[in-house]
Amino acid sequence: MIDLHYSATPNGQKIAIMLEEIGAPFRVIPYDIFNGDQLTAEFGQINPNHKLPAIVDHAPGGGGDPVTVFESGAILQYLAEKSGRFLAPSxxxxxxxxxxxxxxxxxxxxxxxxxxxxxxxxxxxxxxxxxxxxxxxxxxxxxxxxxxxxxxxxxxxxxxxxxxxxxxxxxxxxxxxxxxxxxxxxxxxxxxxxxxxxxARAMGREDLAAPAKYIGRHQKLDEAEWSNMFGDANHAAVRGD
Ligand SMILES: N[C@@H](CCC(=O)N[C@@H](CS)C(=O)NCC(=O)O)C(=O)O
Missing domain, CATH: 1.20.1050.10 (Glutathione S-transferase Yfyf (Class Pi); Chain A, domain 2)
Known part of the structure; x- marks a missing residue:
């Protein structure tokens, strides 16, 4: 089982598509990034950059401890190498x-x-x-x-x-x-x-769908949301304040 730490944006959708393509069972752990869900110390242990997506693979190839991967490109490469699909070996x-x-x-x-x-x-x-x-x-x-x-x-x-x-x-x-x-x-x-x-499966899943508030042409964040996305709260999470 793979945990997909997920926010419904294109970066998250890349990984959902790959997991569906390779038929890997996965559990979606949703994050509301306007609400600052990504800024907790607990998530910082998974991704020190405090951004989505990230995965925790509880059954890595060859066994051993769970493997954590962040950055969408690295996650895609990890899953391709694990499954042997969608990336040629050499x-x-x-x-x-x-x-x-x-x-x-x-x-x-x-x-x-x-x-x-x-x-x-x-x-x-x-x-x-x-x-x-x-x-x-x-x-x-x-x-x-x-x-x-x-x-x-x-x-x-x-x-x-x-x-x-x-x-x-x-x-x-x-x-x-x-x-x-x-x-x-x-x-x-x-x-x-x-x-x-x-x-079609990844884009159609209810637990992966983007909430309306992420897809507006002009976004109006309140003060707390702006701080979570771009301001003091966002920076404080990295420093651990
Ligand atoms: N280079 C990263 C970008 C990740 C990223 O920017 N994620 C956004 C959502 S698309 C995020 O978590 N934003 C919340 C924040 O910046 O606090 C990747 O490819 O995974």
Whole structure:
């Protein structure tokens, strides 16, 4: 049994999709990040960065103590290696998958996160920041489109953990008005993945669904919620105050 410490955002959805794909039994432990559930000392033992997702694998391959993994890219790689699926064991296919996986977790993901922050959470009037991040996301979306014009899946002919890392964020980009409109190859890829039974199961599960308050075009956090997400409470959790 794997514990999935989960908040219903694209980073959490990546892992839910992978767990459904490999048929691993898992228990969802939900966190309301506006409420600050991620800021407890107890969760800091699982992820010292106090962010979701994280997993605890109570039955690691080869036995032994439970294994804790945080960072969505590391979790996907761990589960791929444990199951022997969606990541080639060596060579060019493995290198391609890890390249695109890292491209998402180090590039598209964080840039999308900043675009979302300045478009949806920040006070109005941050034009330079909005432009900087939305333009960079657009550039990265063009990179993906060019790749998918030539390749069925991002890492080549086979569906992999790199696709699972990218797909949920492309789904949620709609709330930023950055949908799939002028990216036909990405649209084709998006629909093929959406129709996978494991993806449909993960996206359809009630215990994994995003609450309405996470998906508004303009977010209005109260003072405590803002502190939990971006302010003093968020920073105090790391220091252990
Ligand atoms: N690089 C991390 C990003 C994790 C992340 O930013 N998680 C967000 C939800 S998508 C979170 O926990 N936010 C709450 C907070 O920042 O306090 C990953 O890929 O797992």
């Amino acid at each position: 060579g060019a296919p493995r290198a391609a998958t890890l390249s695109w996986l890292t491209w998402q977790v180090a590039g598209l993901g964080p840039m999308g996160g900043q675009a979302s922050h300045f478009l949806r959470y920040a006070p109005a009037g941050q034009d330079y920041a909005v432009q900087r991040y939305t333009r960079e996301v657009k550039r990265l979306q063009d990179v993906l489109e060019k790749r998918l014009e030539k390749s069925a899946y991002v890492a080549g002919d086979d569906y992999s953990i790199a696709d699972m890392a990218i797909w949920p964020g492309r789904a949620s980009a709609f709330v930023m008005g950055m949908g799939l409109g002028d990216h036909p190859a990405t649209h084709r890829w998006f629909e093929v993945i959406r129709e996978r039974p494991a993806v």
